[in-house]
Each structure stands twice: as structure tokens, then as C-alpha cells.
Amino acid sequence: MPARRPRAESFCIHEDAPSTADTEMNESAALQHDDEVDREDDVEDADGQESECSGSSEEETAETSRHIQDDMERLQDTFAGFRHKYRLIKRIGEGTFSTVYKAEDLQYDSYDNSWDLDREVEKWTPPPLRSFPSRSGASLGGHAPPRRRRPKYVAVKKIYVTSSPSRIYNELELLFDLRGCESVCPIITAFRATDQVVAILPYFRHADFREYFREMTVPDMAIYLRSLFAALRSVHSHNILHRDIKPTNFLYDPASRQGVLVDFGLAEREGYDCKPCACHDQRTREALRHRKIQIEGGYPREDTRPARRANRAGTRGFRAPEVLFKCTEQTTKIDIWSAGVILLTILSRRFPFFNSADDVEAMVEIATIFGSRRMQVAAGLHGCMLETSIPTIGKSGFSFEGIVLWSTSRGTDKEELSDDERLALDFLKRCMDLDPSRRISAEQALQHEFLQMGLESSVEGGSEAEEDDEMDMLKV
Ligand SMILES: Nc1ncnc2c1ncn2[C@@H]1O[C@H](COP(=O)(O)OP(=O)(O)OP(=O)(O)O)[C@@H](O)[C@H]1O
Ligand SMILES: [Mg+2]
Numbered sequence: 001m002p003a004r005r006p007r008a009e010s011f012c013i014h015e016d017a018p019s020t021a022d023t024e025m026n027e028s029a030a031l032q033h034d035d036e037v038d039r040e041d042d043v044e045d046a047d048g049q050e051s052e053c054s055g056s057s058e059e060e061t062a063e064t065s066r067h068i069q070d071d072m073e074r075l076q077d078t079f080a081g082f083r084h085k086y087r088l089i090k091r092i093g094e095g096t097f098s099t100v101y102k103a104e105d106l107q108y109d110s111y112d113n114s115w116d117l118d119r120e121v122e123k124w125t126p127p128p129l130r131s132f133p134s135r136s137g138a139s140l141g142g143h144a145p146p147r148r149r150r151p152k153y154v155a156v157k158k159i160y161v162t163s164s165p166s167r168i169y170n171e172l173e174l175l176f177d178l179r180g181c182e183s184v185c186p187i188i189t190a191f192r193a194t195d196q197v198v199a200i201l202p203y204f205r206h207a208d209f210r211e212y213f214r215e216m217t218v219p220d221m222a223i224y225l226r227s228l229f230a231a232l233r234s235v236h237s238h239n240i241l242h243r244d245i246k247p248t249n250f251l252y253d254p255a256s257r258q259g260v261l262v263d264f265g266l267a268e269r270e271g272y273d274c275k276p277c278a279c280h281d282q283r284t285r286e287a288l289r290h291r292k293i294q295i296e297g298g299y300p301r302e303d304t305r306p307a308r309r310a311n312r313a314g315t316r317g318f319r320a321p322e323v324l325f326k327c328t329e330q331t332t333k334i335d336i337w338s339a340g341v342i343l344l345t346i347l348s349r350r351f352p353f354f355n356s357a358d359d360v361e362a363m364v365e366i367a368t369i370f371g372s373r374r375m376q377v378a379a380g381l382h383g384c385m386l387e388t389s390i391p392t393i394g395k396s397g398f399s400f401e402g403i404v405l406w407s408t409s410r411g412t413d414k415e416e417l418s419d420d421e422r423l424a425l426d427f428l429k430r431c432m433d434l435d436p437s438r439r440i441s442a443e444q445a446l447q448h449e450f451l452q453m454g455l456e457s458s459v460e461g462g463s464e465a466e467e468d469d470e471m472d473m474l475k476v
């Protein structure tokens with residue numbers, strides 16, 4: 001488990017006995033920062049970026065916030081010395097496996113903060129003023145008052161005690177392995193008190209996907225996905241599958257155009273608990289391509305075969321076809337498919353794009369798009385057979401171009417797609433290839449013309465801006 005490295009002496013929160021000094025220090029520290037904290041929180045709430053659970057009536061809202069308050073109190077009392085280190089501010093997320101709170105890092109200055117990407121900015125201090133008149137008119141003797149640092153925020157992820165210890169350990173260990181990776185949320189530290197574990201992560205400002213995805217232009221999509229694929233490249237280069245790529249696990253701030261991948265609760269190492277699958281066998285692949293393998297219908301009257309077991313963890317609507325076919329040798333390509341679903345969502349302006357209740361429905365949705373012919377070949381790759389008499393599943397399916405045109409209410413004429421959209425659709429097809437071996441990798445994706453969009457012009461733009469600055473300096 002990662003330990004937070006102190007600047008001066010080593011300190012371990014587990015061994016802290018709760019003391020009045022803790023409480024007193026916490027209160028004074030909280031008072032000190034209150035004005036700035038509230039300002040930032042107000043802005044976020046006004047933007048509607050971080051809505052907390054909202055009830056249907058005022059009474060319900062009061063009830064909910066009392067609950068949240070009680071939970072926060074309990075959490076602060078679970079760990080000795082917690083109040084001394086963090087000031088919980090509000091609940092920012094409630095997922096299947098955890099509740100996440102925003103908190104102020106009260107002891108930021110006592111620790112090594114190499115995880116903090118903003119820390120360089122903080123180092124800048126304005127030059128001392130020659131004279132600084134006070135409100136009463138007296139001079140303060142040539143020095144500006146000491147600048148107060150902006151409060152530093154963290155996200156406190158309280159993992160539900162019902163999660164298995166191995167699962168909790170797995171999440172923390174993978175996060176630790178991935179520290180320092182581009183666009184991946186690092187872990188600062190973690191605490192445990194009996195069965196309760198909390199992970200402390202840097203807080204990332206982000207907006208709700210539903211609030212911005214409809215307004216995204218194609219270049220906006222390229223910037224968003226470049227950040228997501230940079231994270232995937234890092235994760236995959238460590239041979240780790242995230243398994244739960246979806247908009248709520250990619251925290252994106254449209255204002256700064258930066259994103260960060262979170263939630264490694266379902267992540268696993270490639271090859272873990274794997275059995276060889278035909279999809280990795282070159283001969284099976286060739287035979288299928290040349291239709292040498294005859295897929296015949298029929299069902300055994302008494303099926304004595306053991307049930308097929310494979311990891312199907314993930315979120316409905318984002319699961320790759322090989323996950324649905326229970327492939328026993330899944331690879332990092334499952335994340336690429338899910339990232340493709342995000343792009344399809346944005347291009348079609350429909351969220352959620354896939355809306356299945358279970359894996360069978362999910363398969364029907366995918367088969368409707370790709371058609372039964374291609375879907376049967378995809379099933380064959382993993383030693384499965386697919387037979388259907390569902391009337392909406394045609395033999396050839398639909399094209400992504402047609403789907404995007406239809407879902408954005410623009411006729412059927414492909415001429416109506418812009419060049420940028422065509423490029424995005426070309427990229428989409430590479431991400432949503434039914435065959436995981438042919439699907440694009442994160443590394444290759446970052447070289448694709450779509451994800452390169454805007455990069456050249458921004459470099460040129462940068463040098464132009466620098467030249468402008470130089471001109472300004474010359475003028476002075
Ligand atoms: N570092 C962070 N900074 C800001 N907000 C965060 C951070 N980590 C998590 N959150 C918020 O908390 C939510 C839930 O976090 P996370 O996905 O890690 O938990 P989870 O219980 O696995 O969720 P789910 O089951 O919904 O996927 C996120 O969608 C996000 O809104
Ligand atoms: Mg999540």
C-alpha cells in the first residue's frame with residue numbers, strides 16, 4: 001500500500017490517538033480557509049457541475065443532506081487524526097462500490113506533493129511592493145502581506161465495507177503501479193480502520209458529461225479522446241485492463257480541456273485468470289475468414305458441458321462483444337471498444353446510446369448494428385454460435401454513417417456529413433471492430449489522423465502567440 005511521504009518526519013495516521021488538540025487544530029484550520037473554500041464551492045454549485053443527490057421535495061433534500069452529514073461525521077471519527085488532516089466538504093459521488101467526498105488537505109505543506117500537477121503554478125510569488133498602504137492610510141514598510149495559498153483539495157474515496165479485501169487491495173495496488181502515468185488519477189495515500197478503507201486521491205474539477213457532450217464539435221471530441229487514449233496507452237502499457245471505461249469514470253473539465261481516468265475498482269492485469277481462446281489462434285481466424293468452419297444450428301437435448309466462465313465485469317452498454325461472448329482470454333482491447341461507445345454517443349448525441357437490461361439484449365443491440373452475418377463470425381472467434389430470428393436483426397446491419405445521420409435528424413444522404421465527421425467515423429470503426437485482434441490499440445489510435453486533429457495548428461498557433469509576445473516586449 002502506498003505511504004504518503006512526509007516532508008520532515010514520518011507520521012502514520014493509524015497510530016494517532018484522537019485528541020482535543022486534533023479537533024482544535026482542525027477547527028482553526030477550517031476557519032482560516034472558510035472564505036476561499038465557500039467561494040469555490042459556490043462557483044461549482046452554480047455551474048451545476050457537482051450536484052449532490054437531490055430529493056423530490058424540500059423535506060427529502062433536508063433528510064438526504066442530514067444523512068450525508070451523518071455519514072461524513074462517522075467517517076471522520078473512524079480514523080484517528082482524520083480531522084487533523086482533512087476537512088470533509090461535501091459528497092461528490094456515490095457509486096456502486098464507494099462514496100466519494102471532496103475534502104480540503106489541511107496538511108498539504110507537510111508532505112511530498114509530487115502528485116500535484118498544479119504545484120508549479122503555486123511556486124510563483126509576486127515581487128515585493130515598494131510601499132503598501134494599509135486601509136488606515138499607514139504604510140506597511142515595503143512588504144506585501146504574505147500571500148495565502150489557495151486551499152488544496154482531495155477526493156476521499158470511502159470503499160464500501162462489503163467489497164472483498166482482495167478487490168480493494170487490487171484497486172489500490174493497480175493505482176499505485178500507475179502513479180505518474182499521463183491522464184491517470186494518481187493515489188496519494190490510503191487508510192484502513194478494521195474493515196473500512198479510504199483512498200485519498202487528488203481532487204479533479206470536472207463537469208457532468210450530460211451537460212457538455214451535445215455541444216461538442218468534432219475538434220472538441222478529438223481533444224477529449226486524445227486525453228482518454230493517452231490514459232489508455234499508459235494503462236495498457238502496464239498490461240492492465242481498466243474494464244469500466246465510461247463517461248463517469250473519465251473526469252473531464254471542458255474549460256481546461258483536461259481529463260483524468262479514475263475508478264480502477266474493476267481493473268485487472270492482462271492474462272489474469274485466463275484460459276486460451278480460439279480468437280488468439282491464427283488458424284481458427286483464417287478458417288473463419290475463409291468460411292471453412294461451418295456454423296451449424298441446433299442445441300444438445302441435454303447439455304452436459306460445464307458452464308463457460310469468464311470475467312464479465314463492466315457497465316451495461318459499454319461491454320465489448322468478446323465480453324458478451326464470454327471470451328476466456330480478454331485483452332486491453334475491451335477498453336478500446338468502450339471508448340468507441342463514448343465516441344458513438346457523442347457523434348449521435350444520444351446518451352446512453354446502448355440501453356440494454358442484460359447481456360442478451362446488449363448482444364441484440366450490437367447485432368442490429370453489425371448484422372447477423374458479421375456477428376456470427378464474431379461469435380465464432382470465441383467458439384460461440386449465434387442464431388437469431390429477431391426481425392430487427394438484418395443480415396447486413398446498418399452503417400455508422402447512417403446511424404449518426406439518422407440520430408442527428410439529417411436524412412440519409414452521406415454527403416451531409418462533414419469531412420471532420422467522416423474522419424471521426426473512420427476512427428470509430430477502428431475502435432468498434434468486432435474482432436479484438438484487428439481493433440486499433442491505444443498507441444495506434446493516438447497516431448490516427450482524427451486524434452492528431454488540431455495538433456499541428458496548435459503548435460503553429462503557439463509559436464505565433466510567442467512571436468506576438470516578443471513584439472509586445474519590443475514595443476515597451
Ligand atoms: N479524484 C476525483 N476528483 C473528483 N471527483 C472524483 C474523483 N474520484 C471520483 N470522483 C467522483 O466520484 C464518482 C465515483 O467515483 P468512482 O467511479 O471512483 O467510484 P465507484 O464507486 O467505483 O463508481 P461507479 O460504481 O459509479 O463507477 C466519480 O464519477 C466522480 O464524480
Ligand atoms: Mg465509477
Ligand SMILES: [Zn+2]
Pocket residue numbers: 277278279280322327328329330381382
Ligand atoms: Zn476470445
